[in-house]
Amino acid sequence: MTCTPARPVASQGITAPAGRTLLPLTPTGTRHGGRSFMTCQYRCGNACDHPEPNRTGHGHVQDEIAKAVARRSVLKGAAAGSGVMVLGGTLAAAAVAPAAADPTGPTTARPVSGDLATAAFTPVRPNRRDAVVTPSGFDHDVVIRWGDGVVAGAPAFDVRRQSPEAAKQQFGYNCDYVGVLPLRDAKRDRKDRSLLVVNHEYTDEALMFPAGVYSDTEITAIAMANHGMSVVEIRRGSRAGSWRRVKSLKKTRHNRRVHIDTAFVLDGPAAGDERLRTSADPSGTTVLGTLNNCAGGTTPWGTVLSGEENFNQYFDLPSGEQLDQRYTDAYARYGITGSGRGWSAVDPRFDLAAEPHEPHRFGWVVELDPYEPDEAPVKHTMLGRFKHEGANVALTRDGRAVAYMGDDERGDYLYKFVSRDSMRTGPSARARRHNKTLLTAGTLYVAKLVGDGTEDGQYDGTGEWLPLCDETTSFVPGMSVADVLLFTRLAADKLAPTRMDRPEDVEPNPVNGKVYAALTNNSQRGSTFQPDEANPLTSSMVRSSIGAPLTPAAGNRNGYVLEMTPAGSDHGAGTFTWDLMLVCGDPEAPETYFAGFDKSQVSPISCPDNVAFDDRGNLWISTDGNALGSNDGVFRVPVTGAERGRVTQFLTVPRGAEACGPLVADDNRSLWVAVQHPGEVDGATFEDQASTWPHSDDFPRPSVVVAFRDR
Numbered sequence: 001m002t003c004t005p006a007r008p009v010a011s012q013g014i015t016a017p018a019g020r021t022l023l024p025l026t027p028t029g030t031r032h033g034g035r036s037f038m039t040c041q042y043r044c045g046n047a048c049d050h051p052e053p054n055r056t057g058h059g060h061v062q063d064e065i066a067k068a069v070a071r072r073s074v075l076k077g078a079a080a081g082s083g084v085m086v087l088g089g090t091l092a093a094a095a096v097a098p099a100a101a102d103p104t105g106p107t108t109a110r111p112v113s114g115d116l117a118t119a120a121f122t123p124v125r126p127n128r129r130d131a132v133v134t135p136s137g138f139d140h141d142v143v144i145r146w147g148d149g150v151v152a153g154a155p156a157f158d159v160r161r162q163s164p165e166a167a168k169q170q171f172g173y174n175c176d177y178v179g180v181l182p183l184r185d186a187k188r189d190r191k192d193r194s195l196l197v198v199n200h201e202y203t204d205e206a207l208m209f210p211a212g213v214y215s216d217t218e219i220t221a222i223a224m225a226n227h228g229m230s231v232v233e234i235r236r237g238s239r240a241g242s243w244r245r246v247k248s249l250k251k252t253r254h255n256r257r258v259h260i261d262t263a264f265v266l267d268g269p270a271a272g273d274e275r276l277r278t279s280a281d282p283s284g285t286t287v288l289g290t291l292n293n294c295a296g297g298t299t300p301w302g303t304v305l306s307g308e309e310n311f312n313q314y315f316d317l318p319s320g321e322q323l324d325q326r327y328t329d330a331y332a333r334y335g336i337t338g339s340g341r342g343w344s345a346v347d348p349r350f351d352l353a354a355e356p357h358e359p360h361r362f363g364w365v366v367e368l369d370p371y372e373p374d375e376a377p378v379k380h381t382m383l384g385r386f387k388h389e390g391a392n393v394a395l396t397r398d399g400r401a402v403a404y405m406g407d408d409e410r411g412d413y414l415y416k417f418v419s420r421d422s423m424r425t426g427p428s429a430r431a432r433r434h435n436k437t438l439l440t441a442g443t444l445y446v447a448k449l450v451g452d453g454t455e456d457g458q459y460d461g462t463g464e465w466l467p468l469c470d471e472t473t474s475f476v477p478g479m480s481v482a483d484v485l486l487f488t489r490l491a492a493d494k495l496a497p498t499r500m501d502r503p504e505d506v507e508p509n510p511v512n513g514k515v516y517a518a519l520t521n522n523s524q525r526g527s528t529f530q531p532d533e534a535n536p537l538t539s540s541m542v543r544s545s546i547g548a549p550l551t552p553a554a555g556n557r558n559g560y561v562l563e564m565t566p567a568g569s570d571h572g573a574g575t576f577t578w579d580l581m582l583v584c585g586d587p588e589a590p591e592t593y594f595a596g597f598d599k600s601q602v603s604p605i606s607c608p609d610n611v612a613f614d615d616r617g618n619l620w621i622s623t624d625g626n627a628l629g630s631n632d633g634v635f636r637v638p639v640t641g642a643e644r645g646r647v648t649q650f651l652t653v654p655r656g657a658e659a660c661g662p663l664v665a666d667d668n669r670s671l672w673v674a675v676q677h678p679g680e681v682d683g684a685t686f687e688d689q690a691s692t693w694p695h696s697d698d699f700p701r702p703s704v705v706v707a708f709r710d711r
Contacts (some may be wrong), residue, residue, distance in 0.1 A: 040711075052411075053332065061363060116155045117616040124271075126546050129654070129655070136575055138650075140651075140708070143244065144704050148171045148245070149169065149171075149249055152250045160213050167259070168261070172203050176295060178649045181197070182672075197231050200228050203227065204677060216345070216710040231368075239708060240669050242670075243706050260288065262377070266284065266286065267378050268450075269382060270381035270438045275482075278355050290324070293307065297390055299367075300395060307366075308379075310387060315349075323336075328502070337410075360486055366381070382442060383439060387412070388405055388406075389405070390406075402418050402571040403416065404517075406476065408506065412502075415445060420441040423438060443469070449467060459579060468484050470492050499529060504610065507612065509639065512617050515563075515564040516563055517561070518559070519562070522535070539555070539583060543627075559608050562581070563579050566575045584607070594645040595644045604630070606626050606628045607632075612661070619637040632653050635649050635650060672705070678693045679692070
């Protein structure tokens with residue numbers, strides 16, 4: 001998240017019975033946008049208070065006219081409440097009706113009819129409720145919670161009797177990506193059952209453990225086991241669009257819990273490289289566990305991809321030891337400092353002095369086949385190593401797989417991979433085996449965006465995919481294929497791509513063929529990062545709370561949604577055009593833009609994080625770190641026609657939580673959302689919680705929910 005100046009806060013920590021602090025809860029420093037100190041510390045090791053890893057001076061849109069225009073303040077000469085896009089004091093279109101004075105958005109009641117893609121519902125107003133809030137006419141179910149059993153034999157969850165062994169059988173903490181796949185039975189799809197696949201990104205020990213119950217070592221070991229992924233069989237509920245987990249675990253053949261001790265196969269050109277070898281794995285081809293899994297995607301061949309993101313924070317350096325000087329530049333570029341989470345006290349492979357190669361075994365895209373519970377998941381080196389938000393696949397005209405990816409750090413890049421081979425269709429086992437090799441050979445690219453100047457009243461331009469390497473050849477001078485894949489950030493730096501404002505989820509729209517990227521924010525745009533046409537804002541309007549006045553804050557605080565159109569509408573093309581479809585924020589703020597739609601008719605939106613699509617091509621956006629005083633939520637946005645750019649809030653999540661997922665499924669009848677870190681509010685502890693959602697206990701439990709029409 002981004003950094004907003006604030007009053008320094010004294011450092012706190014979890015104090016175990018022996019009195020040793022496990023991890024600071026509220027680091028002294030600056031507040032990060034709408035996120036709490038607690039979220040920043042536990043999720044990414046407080047990355048935004050450290051120097052950004054990308055220290056290159058390149059990567060800005062290269063058109064000099066565009067840069068000159070974009071460097072003007074977008075607030076200059078703008079009248080608050082105008083319904084147009086403000087470009088350095090110029091207007092993108094003729095003025096429309098002024099925005100409503102009420103910052104909570106439109107309130108006109110609308111009758112509910114149709115499915116999630118077509119329903120005209122009353123937007124959910126910004127709020128601070130400790131609840132999942134949906135529009136009138138819709139409801140939701142909690143499908144699975146932290147601690148619920150996943151595999152047969154899992155013990156009943158007891159917050160005061162947790163153990164690593166139990167956690168490896170239960171639904172992990174802080175759910176993020178949500179995938180739902182049809183359950184195949186005897187080579188057919190079952191209409192009443194599906195498989196739910198979920199990531200578990202990180203843990204918050206302050207909210208998970210009662211004081212005085214566990215030792216330091218127990219807390220660390222249990223937290224480690226709560227990372228990973230879950231595969232859970234679900235069944236239809238009594239109402240259309242509703243789902244329930246199958247609770248009779250002995251009858252769930254596909255249920256699976258992937259955890260810190262699960263063996264993964266490393267494949268692709270870098271597998272076996274000496275820099276992937278450790279004392280426990282001298283072959284460099286087998287890794288235990290997956291860390292900080294954020295977003296992901298479901299492939300056309302029916303597997304799930306999961307992105308390893310902020311893996312750098314898990315590695316410790318004992319006092320008096322030095323980082324391995326062979327990897328000084330690489331460690332720095334990935335934010336690996338040796339200031340970890342204390343995991344080396346439980347497992348010595350997280351000790352950088354003992355195992356300097358272990359960090360190289362994380363930061364990959366993982367592929368898991370939910371239909372094969374005994375098959376080892378794979379880490380694909382061909383897709384490069386960086387802080388993956390996720391990976392989402394489309395097909396070229398000739399059937400090759402294209403995976404779009406974002407590197408979630410301020411100033412980092414957009415990537416794509418194009419497979420060498422084409423996907424085979426049909427249900428045969430041979431075709432399926434072939435398709436699961438598509439991500440092992442092909443070409444990896446990084447994006448460079450060029451602006452065309454803002455005289456046309458738009459933030460837009462053209463782009464090029466710069467090749468980094470294929471499975472046999474590096475296109476980066478002085479680097480081998482293995483170098484490029486292991487240290488993709490360093491390789492990309494040499495090609496001068498465009499430094500973006502935290503590129504997170506990047507997904508192709510299956511209806512219109514365009515690609516949409518959530519650029520969450522960057523408070524340092526305009527200072528450390530010079531503005532350009534693709535990243536133009538140097539000041540944004542924010543609110544301290546609902547109903548508070550808008551006030552200016554440095555940098556891009558509310559984020560953008562980038563729309564990319566591949567040349568010839570072919571995902572295999574080497575070039576594309578782009579525009580900023582959304583400049584997020586409050587409609588009353590002059591810098592905001594909603595694809596030209598009337599700003600008086602849109603909901604405020606801040607910090608887009610993940611994107612998804614219904615089968616009519618509408619864009620669905622979940623947010624993380626709302627800088628407008630409200631809880632985070634999920635929004636529907638048409639991308640074509642008269643309604644293009646009409647941002648409508650469909651759902652908000654509880655206090656302190658982030659909306660993850662989202663996924664529109666089941667013929668537009670179901671909206672899946674992972675409610676991550678409810679109650680993660682500064683000052684909260686297990687004994688003094690800020691949330692008790694989903695209100696089944698006196699402490700919060702991250703959970704997956706499904707929303708649907710209340711018929």
